Amino acid sequence: MTERSIRSVVTYREVFDVLYHKLWNHFTKVAASLNPGEMEENYPLGLIRAYFRWSNPHFLERFYYSLLIQYCDMAMSEIIKEKITSKGLNVLFSREKENEIQDIETKSEVIKYGNLNPPNMDKPDGPTMKLLTGDGISIELSKRRAVMPFWHRNMDYDEVIICVKGKATWKTENNTYELSEGEMLYIPRGVSHTAAATKDSDYIAIEIKSRSQLNNVADKKVNEVKP
Numbered sequence: 001m002t003e004r005s006i007r008s009v010v011t012y013r014e015v016f017d018v019l020y021h022k023l024w025n026h027f028t029k030v031a032a033s034l035n036p037g038e039m040e041e042n043y044p045l046g047l048i049r050a051y052f053r054w055s056n057p058h059f060l061e062r063f064y065y066s067l068l069i070q071y072c073d074m075a076m077s078e079i080i081k082e083k084i085t086s087k088g089l090n091v092l093f094s095r096e097k098e099n100e101i102q103d104i105e106t107k108s109e110v111i112k113y114g115n116l117n118p119p120n121m122d123k124p125d126g127p128t129m130k131l132l133t134g135d136g137i138s139i140e141l142s143k144r145r146a147v148m149p150f151w152h153r154n155m156d157y158d159e160v161i162i163c164v165k166g167k168a169t170w171k172t173e174n175n176t177y178e179l180s181e182g183e184m185l186y187i188p189r190g191v192s193h194t195a196a197a198t199k200d201s202d203y204i205a206i207e208i209k210s211r212s213q214l215n216n217v218a219d220k221k222v223n224e225v226k227p
Helices: 003-010 013-031 036-042 045-053 059-076 218-225
Strands: 079-086 089-096 129-134 137-142 158-165 167-172 176-180 184-187 193-196 204-210
Touching: 158 167, 158 176, 176 184
Parallel strands: none
Antiparallel strands: 079 089, 129 137, 137 204, 158 184, 158 204, 167 176, 167 193
């Protein structure tokens, strides 16, 4: 770090307040109960050195300097903003990219459904193909190529049909819908429905079945973007 970069940070008095008064107060509270090895697991190495080695009359000046160096190093590294959501609460914080978790039991993955052939692709009365399942929810793939030979009334699950390609005709007790790419159909539990597509259709849909009752909150958003 250059002398110029340090001086540019020193001009900001709030850096001293945040880094010293908050970090140092917390640091000294736990220092008495931790040995140096435990400190290394929980605190930046520069702060550990400051605490254990710089106990002299010029301590405060050197400690400020140590904090400023770490502040500048952090400012020059890549910072990632991350939001944690749990039970309706959102927590937004920043972290360095180097602090990414490298080993975690659950990992994100891509499900390539383009070449999958669900049973309803070849059989008019065939079911959809389950892709993901959980407690009270199922996400399924549909590639219907014929007329569904019966009506279906699901008494336990709300259903959402998301058309990602092509089009199909959906009929419910309420209405008839020509479902096209970029559209989704919400079918509450207890509403009878059926679907139809042609043999040469390229219709692909993701169907979501939810045991929890769903509420339509999209109408207000759609009305807000209308010219």
